[in-house]
Amino acid sequence: MQTGTKISVAGHGLLVAWALAGGWFHSDPLPFQSQDVSIISAEEFARLSEQRAAPVVAEVPVAPVAPNVPSVAESTPSIPDRPEPAPVAPADQPRPIETPVEEAEPEPPAPEPTPEVPSLVPDAPAVPEPVRDLPQTAEPEAARPTDRVAPEPVKPPEPDTQVDEIAREAIAPDDGGEAPQPVQDATAPEAASDRIVTEAEAENAEPTAPLATSRPKSRPASAAPQRPVAPETPAASEPQSAQSDEKTEPAAEPTPEVESSAVDEALAQALSGAGEVQADDPSGPPMTEGERDALRIAVSQCWNVGSLSSEALRTTVVVAMSLSREGVPDSGSIRMLSSSGGSQGAATQAYEAARRAIMRCGAKGFDLPTDKYGQWRDIEMTFNPERMRIK
Amino acid sequence: MRNALATLFLGLSMLLPIAGAPGQAQAQDGPLRIEITDGVIEPLPFATPDFIADTPAASQYAADIARVIASDLVGSGLFREIPKVAYISSYSDFDAAVNFTDWKAINAQALITGAVNVSGDRISVRFRAYDVFAGQELGSGLQLSGTAEGWRRIAHKVADTIYSRLTGEGGYFDSRVVFVSETGPKNDRKKRLAIMDYDGANVQYLTSSNDIVLAPRFSPTGDRVLYTSYESGFPQIHVLDVGKVQRRILSAGNGIMSFAPRFAPDGQTVVYSQSEGGNSDLYSMNINSGATQRLTSAPSIETAPSFSPDGSQIVFESDRSGASQLYIMAATGGEAKRISFGQGRYGTPVWSPRGDYIAFTKQNAGRFHIGVMRTDGSEERLLTASFLDEGPTWSPNGRVIMFTRETQGAAGQARLYSVDVSGRNLKPVKTPDGASDPSWSPLQK
Numbered sequence: 001m002q003t004g005t006k007i008s009v010a011g012h013g014l015l016v017a018w019a020l021a022g023g024w025f026h027s028d029p030l031p032f033q034s035q036d037v038s039i040i041s042a043e044e045f046a047r048l049s050e051q052r053a054a055p056v057v058a059e060v061p062v063a064p065v066a067p068n069v070p071s072v073a074e075s076t077p078s079i080p081d082r083p084e085p086a087p088v089a090p091a092d093q094p095r096p097i098e099t100p101v102e103e104a105e106p107e108p109p110a111p112e113p114t115p116e117v118p119s120l121v122p123d124a125p126a127v128p129e130p131v132r133d134l135p136q137t138a139e140p141e142a143a144r145p146t147d148r149v150a151p152e153p154v155k156p157p158e159p160d161t162q163v164d165e166i167a168r169e170a171i172a173p174d175d176g177g178e179a180p181q182p183v184q185d186a187t188a189p190e191a192a193s194d195r196i197v198t199e200a201e202a203e204n205a206e207p208t209a210p211l212a213t214s215r216p217k218s219r220p221a222s223a224a225p226q227r228p229v230a231p232e233t234p235a236a237s238e239p240q241s242a243q244s245d246e247k248t249e250p251a252a253e254p255t256p257e258v259e260s261s262a263v264d265e266a267l268a269q270a271l272s273g274a275g276e277v278q279a280d281d282p283s284g285p286p287m288t289e290g291e292r293d294a295l296r297i298a299v300s301q302c303w304n305v306g307s308l309s310s311e312a313l314r315t316t317v318v319v320a321m322s323l324s325r326e327g328v329p330d331s332g333s334i335r336m337l338s339s340s341g342g343s344q345g346a347a348t349q350a351y352e353a354a355r356r357a358i359m360r361c362g363a364k365g366f367d368l369p370t371d372k373y374g375q376w377r378d379i380e381m382t383f384n385p386e387r388m389r390i391k
Numbered sequence: 392m393r394n395a396l397a398t399l400f401l402g403l404s405m406l407l408p409i410a411g412a413p414g415q416a417q418a419q420d421g422p423l424r425i426e427i428t429d430g431v432i433e434p435l436p437f438a439t440p441d442f443i444a445d446t447p448a449a450s451q452y453a454a455d456i457a458r459v460i461a462s463d464l465v466g467s468g469l470f471r472e473i474p475k476v477a478y479i480s481s482y483s484d485f486d487a488a489v490n491f492t493d494w495k496a497i498n499a500q501a502l503i504t505g506a507v508n509v510s511g512d513r514i515s516v517r518f519r520a521y522d523v524f525a526g527q528e529l530g531s532g533l534q535l536s537g538t539a540e541g542w543r544r545i546a547h548k549v550a551d552t553i554y555s556r557l558t559g560e561g562g563y564f565d566s567r568v569v570f571v572s573e574t575g576p577k578n579d580r581k582k583r584l585a586i587m588d589y590d591g592a593n594v595q596y597l598t599s600s601n602d603i604v605l606a607p608r609f610s611p612t613g614d615r616v617l618y619t620s621y622e623s624g625f626p627q628i629h630v631l632d633v634g635k636v637q638r639r640i641l642s643a644g645n646g647i648m649s650f651a652p653r654f655a656p657d658g659q660t661v662v663y664s665q666s667e668g669g670n671s672d673l674y675s676m677n678i679n680s681g682a683t684q685r686l687t688s689a690p691s692i693e694t695a696p697s698f699s700p701d702g703s704q705i706v707f708e709s710d711r712s713g714a715s716q717l718y719i720m721a722a723t724g725g726e727a728k729r730i731s732f733g734q735g736r737y738g739t740p741v742w743s744p745r746g747d748y749i750a751f752t753k754q755n756a757g758r759f760h761i762g763v764m765r766t767d768g769s770e771e772r773l774l775t776a777s778f779l780d781e782g783p784t785w786s787p788n789g790r791v792i793m794f795t796r797e798t799q800g801a802a803g804q805a806r807l808y809s810v811d812v813s814g815r816n817l818k819p820v821k822t823p824d825g826a827s828d829p830s831w832s833p834l835q836k
Contacts, residue, residue: 196432198814200760200773287423296425303430307469309560309790310747310812320422331526349559352522356500357430359524363495378422387428 283374295366299381302361305353305388312349315342316384319354325373327365329358337380354383434471435557437464437501438494440482442516445508452539453507456516456546460503463550463564466590467791468816470557473499485517494523501529503553514539516546520553529556543592544835551834563786564589567832568793569607569616569633572596573805573825580825584618586633589786589831591821597636606782606828610654613832617641617652617661626650628663630678641676649674651694655722656702662686662722664694673707675722686724697741697749698722699766706730706740706749706766717751719766730768739782742766744833745789748812752781752794761794763812774814778803784831793820795827 305313322333334355339347358381368376439461442453464470480493485506494502505518517534521527533552535545544565551562572585572594581600584607587593597616598604605626607618616631628649631638641652641661652663655675662675673686673693687693691711698705699722706719712729715736720727731737735755742749746766753760753773759780764771779797786793790812796819797805805827807820820826 196813196815198772198774199810199817200762200776200814292423292425296427299425299427300429301431303427304433304435305430306432307435307558309558312559345559352525354427356522356524357427360498360500376423380422380424382424382426384426384428385430388430388432 284369284372287369287372287375291369291372295368295376295379298361298366299357303354303357303383305385308349308353308385309346311342311346312353313385313388315346315350316340316382316386317347317350317354318380318382319351319358320378320380321358322378323362323366323368323376325370327362327368327376329362329366331359334358350383350385354381357383434465434469435500436471436473436498437503437557438473438478438497438499439464439503440475440478442505442507442518443483443485445506446510449507449509449514452509452514452542453505456507456542456549457503457505459543459546460550460553462590463547464554466818467554468811469554470501473497485519489521491521491523491526494521499523501553501557505549509539512539513537514542514545516549518549518553520556529553543588547588560790561788561834563788563791563831563834565835566787567613567835568784568807568820568829569597569609569832570807570822570829571604571607571827572822573827574600577801577803584616584631585822585826586616587822594823597631597633598638606651606830608653608830609832611656611658611833613835615654615658616830617654619650619652628652628661630661641678641681651696653697655698656700662696662698662705664696673705673724684724686720687727695739699742700744700746706742708738708740717749717768730766731764731771732768733771741783741785743785743789744787747789750783750785750792752783761792761810763792772814774810774812775808775817780808782828784829786831787834791816793829793831795829797827 317339318337320333320335320337322330324330336347336351339350342350439457442457444450444453461472465472477497478493479496480490482504485504489502489504500523502521502523503518504521505516508515513536515534515536517532519532520529522529530552533549535548537545547565550564554562554564566589567586568589569584569586572583574581582604583600584597584604586595586597598620602620602622604621605619607616609616614633616633618629618631619626620629621627625646626648628641629638630641641649641663648666650664650666652661654661659678660675661678662673664671665674670690671692671694672688673696674683675686676683686696686705687709689709689711691709692715693707693709693711696705696707703722704719705722706717707727708715709718709727710716711718715738716729717731717737717740718727718729730749731751733753733755735753737751737753739752740749741751743763748763749766750761750763753762758776759778760773761775761780761783762771762773774792775794775796777796778799779795781795783792783794785791786809791809792812793807793809795805796808797803804825807822807826807829808817809820810817820829
């Protein structure tokens with residue numbers, strides 16, 4: 001065998017050996033980051049960049065409530081029980097002229113006689129006259145009688161403006177003199193917050209309180225006989241363990257009934273064809289995580305749980321909806337699929353808060369890729385208030 | 392040879408893993424599913440145009456009732472009223488269709504409309520509440536009637552109904568508060584029992600200022616008040632009929648000091664502290680027969696008892712461990728279980744009407760706090776911090792706590808404050824004079 005052939009065979013052998021065993025020796029690839037990039041048109045970019053004007057809502061001053069000190073004799077109004085519910089007219093239909101409420105309560109029952117409260121105490125201070133505790137509307141003052149014709153002629157008034165003899169140059173507007181406009185908060189008012197900070201948490205002042213209350217005790221000053229206090233078992237772990245147990249409890253699983261109902265509903269939809277993507281709806285590639293996050297954030301900004309009851313704050317609801325091609329929710333399609341963690345009433349409140357969030361922030365259409373309409377035409381949103389709950 | 396190597400390379404190239412890009416998009420089956428876990432906490436904006444006056448005599452009531460309703464809702468801290476200058480739609484017909492588009496434009500999420508009719512001394516108010524963004528009515532329209540003199544109560548009841556429809560829990564506006572009115576300097580302070588609407592209106596005085604009175608407590612029906620008086624020189628429990636302003640002593644015996652009373656949910660039993668020989672223990676008394684039962688017998692101070700809503704348990708404070716802590720035991724007595732374990736001293740526990748929390752006063756590190764904890768002592772949360780906070784009482788729906796806050800110094804004065812159970816909406820309650828020891832009534836019938 002020639003030398004060249006030997007070198008070639010050896011070289012090829014090494015190459016085969018490297019190909020077979022090279023994976024053992026190669027190092028890990030350097031870490032890298034990837035990022036989703038969406039290509040948008042100039043028109044879309046301009047639309048995204050323009051500032052969305054939110055309706056400016058100023059805080060209303062609460063009507064000052066002055067202490068109302070009426071006469072001691074108080075008449076308790078008789079408030080009848082809830083009358084028959086008034087029929088709910090369609091929102092966009094004109095109401096009938098008849099007042100259903102009035103029909104519901106044709107005649108209130110007679111007021112219950114409330115016993116007259118006698119003069120309570122001999123040394124009670126004189127009670128002032130009852131004062132309306134609301135700002136009174138200005139009473140129109142009686143017009144003062146005046147003479148229709150003045151007894152003496154009156155000099156004509158001075159002219160409002162007079163022409164100056166000295167000509168002055170016109171003042172040109174200063175290009176750079178525009179007053180800065182205050183930045184409007186386009187979404188939430190100042191009171192909005194994503195967490196609650198109590199006074200005890202917020203303040204960090206020096207301790208100033210007395211060692212004990214200076215107010216009269218609700219018990220005598222006599223104390224129990226002094227005795228060596230047996231160190232009570234701290235048992236501090238009890239509540240902690242209880243708390244931890246509570247925390248470690250698995251999240252509320254949907255009840256089998258809910259699951260089965262959801263499955264049944266899905267089957268029914270599948271059989272009826274509801275929710276199917278139309279053949280002409282572009283499906284495009286699946287939704288990216290970034291696109292999902294954008295939708296999630298958009299709805300979160302309008303999901304206000306500030307007025308929910310504590311039970312509703314423990315209730316998770318799953319809400320289904322359909323969107324138009326412009327990303328606007330179809331209000332008629334919004335419905336609650338299931339709920340867990342609370343009563344039916346709490347679920348209703350939680351659902352209404354979720355519906356308000358969808359309708360408010362979707363009023364102008366969610367920013368979703370139109371080429372994937374088939375992917376987001378039907379959405380199921382789970383509103384889980386666990387992180388918003390009062391701890 | 393070459394063919395073999397080519398085949399080998401081809402095979403190897405096929406075996407090499409295909410390093411595709413990580414899946415940025417996931418295959419989707421069915422509707423798009425998204426979970427929302429973050430939201431915002433802000434007052435819900437609502438609009439309340441002045442109610443329509445059916446008759447000229449009703450015009451003032453129509454405006455006033457709408458203002459009281461708005462004040463109630465705004466005062467809860469859960470709602471924010473949109474000023475009238477922002478209104479686009481005019482409101483002139485109670486039965487006309489609502490133009491939801493105009494109310495959406497100003498971000499009104501709820502709309503309250505109403506009309507008032509006055510006939511003689513009778514007044515009737517009918518109202519509706521709307522979910523603007525849903526474009527539908529919240530519940531059904533209602534009508535309330537009563538005497539014109541009681542127009543504020545009607546307004547409170549309307550506000551309670553709307554509050555309930557918007558939050559899903561009961562309201563608390565049509566309720567009253569009994570408290571100790573305080574006048575004069577600290578070293579010569581005059582104290583009288585007084586009663587008022589929850590918002591500070593309609594203050595009435597129930598006792599004279601001759602004697603020191605303490606710790607009034609409403610009965611479950613709101614028609615009677617228990618309190619402690621030093622009229623006889625030592626503390627004794629009195630029960631006062633609020634309507635008739637008649638009182639009687641619930642005496643445990645001559646010379647026996649009894650104090651810190653509280654009604655049981657049945658309204659017939661009173662639990663209180665009794666001091667004999669320097670030792671204080673808890674007792675219960677049937678308010679009709681006067682029969683008493685001793686509930687604790689420890690050589691320490693047991694006081695400030697409060698029943699659970701079902702009447703089966705009592706929470707109280709005791710210094711049996713050395714410092715004042717909170718304990719729970721059966722309403723009939725027996726072994727007590729300690730539930731407070733934090734730093735500092737705990738006192739004046741009050742069980743929530745809902746049964747889920749216990750409010751308390753805590754003194755720690757030179758400050759006083761009003762706090763809440765679960766009935767097992769977990770989830771302790773301090774809501775306030777000041778020079779002196781004490782004596783919490785729950786609103787009828789268990790959502791708000793009212794308490795006494797006293798300022799520092801010789802000119803310091805006691806005032807009533809309220810705070811939401813979440814710690815938000817801390818604010819003073821308007822009273823004509825100094826005030827302390829509030830007790831919140833149940834909702835009025």
